[in-house]
Amino acid sequence: MLHDKIALVTGGGSGIGRATSLKMAGYGAKLVIVDFNEAGGQETVRLIQEQGGEAIFVQADVSKTEDVQRYVQAAVDAYGRIDVFFNNAGIVQKFNRLADIEENEFDRIMSVNVRGVFLGMKYVLKVMEQQGSGSIVNTASTAGVKSEHSASAYSASKHAVVGLTKGAAIEYVKKGIRVNAICPGGVETALTKGVEAAFLSGGYVPEEVGNMRMGRYAQPDELAEVACFLASDRASYMTGSIVLADGGLTL
Known part of the structure; x- marks a missing residue:
């Protein structure tokens, strides 16, 4: 599915980023793992190898602009191109009313959730435009399509990721x-x-937090499969799509 593709993954040192990196490698991609946490990132590389x-x-x-330019250049120096960009790095807020x-x-x-996604696309798109091809998958959230109680900053940041995704899709569709x-x-x-403990400390726990509609939380591997599909040519007619993979949470 991703045989001989060059895939760049931010936030690749843990969670969805690590699971997706391992899955992409399993599908034949060569990976550039980016993370703030060096130990986590190096561990992902070890697992891939x-x-x-x-x-x-x-x-x-x-x-940081200079760091983004450096990871993009490192990918080009190592492999000559960037076919897939999983723009995944992000953080959650301390849960509080606005x-x-x-x-x-x-x-x-x-800074991390919006500027980081923007900068990643800004510099990767330059490489992909020169190539005449590429696939970008941004990690938004259900909070990007509906606001979460006590998480208005996080919700705003993920709404922004959705907006950046749609804007870039329109601009680069041709x-x-x-x-x-x-x-x-x-x-x-x-x-x-x-998350649940943080909600408790703030005095409000949304009903769905302790009892997800499917009765469980997703495993990172399940999200990795969706990200790999979107990254691959199997999703060749999809752009600007905001794909919910939430176990029915937003229903």
């Missing part, structure tokens, strides 16, 4: 580049383990 795949790691802060969100917390969320987004709901990762 153990299963017979090929990968390199680049440590980066996705909200008036209680600290300004530096709002800035932190926007350039051989597809841009889609995946919207996970509850996923069992290190990033989301503290």
Whole structure:
């Protein structure tokens, strides 16, 4: 499905990013793993190599222009092209009502979740346009299509990811580049383990948090399959699609 494709993955050191990187490698892609956490990123590379795949790691802060330029250049230097970009790195906010969100917390969320996604696309799109081909998959969230209680900053950031996805899809549809987004709901990762406790501390727990519609949280591998499909030529007629993979959470 991704045989001999060059795939660049941000947030590849854990969770959905790691699961998708391993899955892409299994489908024949060569990986460039990007993460702020060097230990996590190097571990993903090791796991890929153990299963017979090929990968390199680049440590980066996705909200910094120079770091983004560096990881993009590292991919081009190593492999000559970027066929797939899984623009996945993101963080969650401290759950609070809007008036209680600290300004530096709002800035932190926007810096990683919006600026990071924007910068990644900005510099990867330049490479893909020169190639005349490419597939970008952004990680949004169910919070990108409906707001979450006590998470207005996070919801705003993921709504922005949806907007960036649709905008880029329109602008590059005639350039051989597809841009889609995946919207996970509850996923069992290190990033989301503290969500329920955080809601409790804020005095409000949405009904669906403790009892997902399917009766469970998603496994990262399940989201990885969706991301791989969108990245691959099997989704050749899809661009600007905002794909919900949420176990019915938004129904």
